[in-house]
Amino acid sequence: MRKALVIFFWSILVGGVASLFVFANQKQQDVTCSEFIIDIGYDGPHQLISAQYVRQQITRAGYRIKGQKLTDIRAEEIQVLLRKNPYIRSANITIGVNGSVTANIRQRQPLLRVFTGTGRQFYIDTEGFIMPVNSEYTARVVIANGNIPDISVKSENDGNGEVNPEKNLHPVLKKVFLTARAVKQDAFSEALTEQIFINAAGEIELIPKLGNHTILLGDTTLLNDKLNKLKLFYKQGIRNDAWNKYVMINLKFRDQVICSKSSQYGTI
Known part of the structure; x- marks a missing residue:
């Protein structure tokens, strides 16, 4: 008899929980988006x-969010749309039970601005x-210019969140990217550098904010x-009006700094 009562009790409990779940699910289907954050x-x-x-x-793109039923919001499609945006690193859409919908987005951060030989940017x-x-919006970042070919580049995400996009850079672009990253990591170099220049020999030069010289x-x-x-x-090494x-x-050679002076001061 006792065993039958226990079974009956658990049957009632499970049935009640299931009924509550169905009711809550039906109510959720009727909820409309009250706020899009x-x-x-x-x-x-x-x-x-x-x-x-x-x-x-x-x-x-034809999507509506605020005022729509939560069950009608195509969150996954909207995520894919946002992730394909070249300025967006990641995007996730979350739907709250209270009717709010949130787009959590991380923007990509520009490191440098490239000008090709034909003026493309x-x-x-x-x-x-x-x-x-x-x-x-204009980002005040270091400029790279000079002998940079007019490379056909992809400027749209594939939506897959590529982990290491630098490996796909053209060799010249990878050269200026690595230079800009190294400059960015050093506070002194970042404050000093105005431009990264690729000369006719394909070598990297820095154009400083101070002085009339270049840094090879x-x-x-x-x-x-x-x-x-x-x-x-x-x-x-630099004093007064030097x-x-x-x-x-010239910093090309290991453990050496070779300086060239203008004809006004002779050469060294």
Whole structure:
């Protein structure tokens, strides 16, 4: 008798829970979106997109969110749409039981702005991903120019969240990307550098903000060592008005700093 009562009790309990679940599910199907929240993480100082920009992209693609039933919101399709945007690193849509829908977005951060030999422009972000220039927002980053070919580049996400996009960069772009990244990682070099220039020989030069000289790095080998040598040279080797005496500081060779002076001061 006792066993029958226990079975009866558990049957009632399970049936009640199932009924509550069905009821809650039916109520959820009737809930409409009362609020659409766009939360953008910039992960750095440069803004390339805004909440309004994201809303417009969703609307232009034919999707409606606010005022729609939660069951009618095509969250996965909207995620794919946002993840294909070249300025967006990641995007996730979450739907709350209270009727709110949130788009959690992380924006890519530009590292440098590239000008090709024909004048085309684009950004390369901190991971090596290529992004178009946004006319509404300008990122103040180091410029790369010179003998950079007019490379056909992809500037749209594939939506798969590629982990290492730098491996797909053209060799010249990879050269300026690695240089810009090394410069960014050193506060002194970042404050000093105005431009990264690829000369006729395909070598890397830095154009500093101070003085009339250029800094020849050569290739990307031992970049950190070269920048450390440059820092020591500026702190110990340049005094008074010497900023304008040099036309070239050559860091190509290991453990050497070779300086060339303008004809006004002779050469060394």
